Amino acid sequence: MEGVMESPPTAAFEAQRPRLVRLAYRMLGSMAEAEDIVQDAWLRWQSVDVATVREPAAFLGRTVTRLCLDAMKSARAQRETYVGSWLPEPIVEPPEETMALDELTLTLMLALERLSPLERAAFLLHDVFDVPLDEVAATLDRDAAAVRQLAVRARRHVQAARPRYPVAPEEGDRMARAFFTASTTGDVAALRTMLAETVVIRSDGGGKVVAFRNPIVGLDRVLRLYVGLRRKWQDQGPVFIRPARIDGLPGYLSRDGKGRLQTTALAIEDGRITAVYITRNPDKLGGATLALAGDGLPPAIH
Known part of the structure; x- marks a missing residue:
């Protein structure tokens, strides 16, 4: 409603929402599922004592990533019975859209599909969303050395699919x-x-x-x-x-x-x-x- 001030917890979440949706979409390949994941994260956020959260962006990113990893378990099973070729949900981008700024094209998303869920998460968080390695390790409940290896393997796969000369x-x-x-x-x-x-x-x-x-x-x-x-x-x-x-x-x-x-x-x-x-x-x-x-x-x- 116009003129109504958002509460600090709501404002903190809404400031992160676009980034969270982008992360969930890149993880799952479905905007509808991404929005459901972010809504689930919002419900969990409402039950948290926000005063105890030092970095809302890190906390929410960790929550969404873990929810996506859980969702990917059932998604993988569904893909095995999918009829014909599977493609990510197409996002039709107007010129002012920021989704493309992370440089993950449809081709690169298909390359991500060949990765394990943990490799995909490590690559997206560290290489695409600039999350520090120690924070990625905490999110994935792995040590930093293991996460670094996950990201390196993922990067090798994605580099092969990255266009050398983007088209104007x-x-x-x-x-x-x-x-x-x-x-x-x-x-x-x-x-x-x-x-x-x-x-x-x-x-x-x-x-x-x-x-x-x-x-x-x-x-x-x-x-x-x-x-x-x-x-x-x-x-x-x-x-x-x-x-x-x-x-x-x-x-x-x-x-x-x-x-x-x-x-x-x-x-x-x-x-x-x-x-x-x-x-x-x-x-x-x-x-x-x-x-x-x-x-x-x-x-x-x-």
Whole structure:
């Protein structure tokens, strides 16, 4: 309510909320789950004698990390039965958004998925959120030497996936538009100039909508795919909505021939698209739907 002063404990928590949500999202790959975790942390914070907490930021970061580690145990089991490729929930970022400032793109988040939960937590806390090593050790209930090794192993995995030359936003938007046009018209010549030989397509429908069950790997297979899709679509192909930054990668929002929303993110290296990430699972498109509402556009069709 306007004009109502927040209590000191509430103000302390709200000051940390954006950071806590970012941490939980990077740990879990789901904004909805991240917000649930942070809400759980808020409920726990209310039962704490705040006067005894010297550093609220450290205390809350530790609480959220431990809640995420607990949640990841069940999440791992769910991933084993997930239908098709799993992708993180796409975060559609407006230009002023700060999420991308931690430089963790969708590609890097997939690299984090290959880490153990403790490795992931150590890397995120120490390398991304600048938490001192001794504090990370206390959070993970490990000694500093063990945490240092966790972070080193994680860093080695992530470095291999980190782009050498980040793409400027204007160039990313140009390539996103060009890729959409070439892929929906089956323009093989144009696609050949844009796609890397080792390009891979991952499509996440979650068993809710049609998507590629397995990754499509290699330039020739991808070209055949889009030529075949063009024949199938005829006049009912996807409709471009607008370019977007999706988890730090250039991409776009579009609708399929039935009007259902999807996001497409592009990993680009040396001027070529190396990976295409398509999210169609309606359970993961809440943020994209909100972005459309912010643009004054109609909501998604499920």
